[in-house]
Amino acid sequence: MCYAISLTKKEREIEKSTKRQFAIPLEYQEQYHINGFKHTNLHIITQDEPKLIYPADWGLIPRYAFDDPAGFKYNTLNARSESIFTSNTYKESAKSMRCLILADGFFEPHHYNEKPQPYYCTLEGHKLFMFAGLYTPLDDEDFTTTIITIPANDLFEKIHNKKKRMPLVLDDQFTNDWIDPSLNKKQIEDLMKTGFTGSTFNTYPVTNAIYKRGVDTNNPETLKPVTPIDPDMGGAEQGSLFFFK
Numbered sequence: 742m743c744y745a746i747s748l749t750k751k752e753r754e755i756e757k758s759t760k761r762q763f764a765i766p767l768e769y770q771e772q773y774h775i776n777g778f779k780h781t782n783l784h785i786i787t788q789d790e791p792k793l794i795y796p797a798d799w800g801l802i803p804r805y806a807f808d809d810p811a812g813f814k815y816n817t818l819n820a821r822s823e824s825i826f827t828s829n830t831y832k833e834s835a836k837s838m839r840c841l842i843l844a845d846g847f848f849e850p851h852h853y854n855e856k857p858q859p860y861y862c863t864l865e866g867h868k869l870f871m872f873a874g875l876y877t878p879l880d881d882e883d884f885t886t887t888i889i890t891i892p893a894n895d896l897f898e899k900i901h902n903k904k905k906r907m908p909l910v911l912d913d914q915f916t917n918d919w920i921d922p923s924l925n926k927k928q929i930e931d932l933m934k935t936g937f938t939g940s941t942f943n944t945y946p947v948t949n950a951i952y953k954r955g956v957d958t959n960n961p962e963t964l965k966p967v968t969p970i971d972p973d974m975g976g977a978e979q980g981s982l983f984f985f986k
Contacts, residue, residue: 742819742901743872743888743908744777745859745951747846747964748784750869755794755843758869761786764793765882774848774951774958775799777818785876785886786841788920794843797884801877803830820875820887822909822933826926831887834875835929839920842872842888846964847908848951849901853971858946860900861964864910865941871916873909873936891933899974900944912938946974 748755749771756762763769763784775781782796799818806813817830825835845867850857864870873889889909893900897907911919915936918924924932945966950956 742904742906743847743849743890744818745848746775746777746783746844746872746888747848747861748772748775748844749867749964750845755784755869759786759794759843761792761794764790764795768796769794773960774963776951776958783874783886784843785874785884786843786871786920787876787878787884788837788839788922789878791917791920795882795884797840797842797876797886799887800885801830801834801875801887802879802885804833804877805829807879817885817887819890819906819908821906822889822891822930825875825889826930831875834877834887836926837922838876838878839929840874840876840884840886841911841916841920842874842886843869844872845869848947849897849907850903851900851946851969851971851974852903853974856970857952858949858970859951860944861947862897862900862942862944864938865943867943868940870910870938870940873911873919873933889933891937894937896942907937909933909936910938911936912940946970 752769777799783799785797801817820831825831846863848859876884876886890906893905893907946969
């Protein structure tokens with residue numbers, strides 16, 4: 742699962758890095774902690790308009806629920822890769838409404854003695870990256886979206902050691918492939934199995950404040966390392982950094 746991410750880059754930096762423009766000027770704001778349960782906007786590149794970046798409500802609403810979106814109560818912040826073609830909620834989007842979701846970090850819980858501690862996960866150098874996602878258009882400028890998750894690899898099993906899932910962070914060479922409208926079902930399934938980035942990850946524990954209600958976590962303090970509660974996760978003095986590939 743992946744229910745919290747960050748996107749701290751400046752607007753111009755994102756446009757330069759992605760070679761795309763924001764579709765709605767002045768809509769974008771940097772975020773140090775985006776909590777999916779607060780239905781905060783993510784920023785996506787859609788299959789239909791691959792040269793633009795749009796805001797999208799985090800939590801996909803399928804077309805069959807458009808008549809009563811308030812009555813749609815499922816948690817659709819994430820979509821499991823194994824079931825997107827069999828789920829009524831996701832199968833239409835999986836075929837023809839795939840998207841790239843911009844981020845520069847995400848948070849995963851690590852459990853020790855039944856206590857969770859969030860770990861912040863970024864690419865080396867805090868580089869911008871893209872999740873594989875699905876979306877639905879509510880109208881010309883309003884979208885809903887979800888992040889694809891896959892079984893954790895050996896590295897992220899150490900971080901997300903309870904659910905053992907990880908978001909599908911696409912390798913740079915596969916980002917355009919993910920939104921290619923000509924892909925068939927098998928090609929999409931293959932991409933979900935092989936498309937995870939080969940870049941180095943930097944992961945470390947951060948404040949548990951992100952689990953508390955009423956606490957402002959949209960600030961740089963949220964991303965500062967803290968002491969790990971699990972002694973097997975490294976030196977405890979400064980909240981050690983872990984580098985994984």
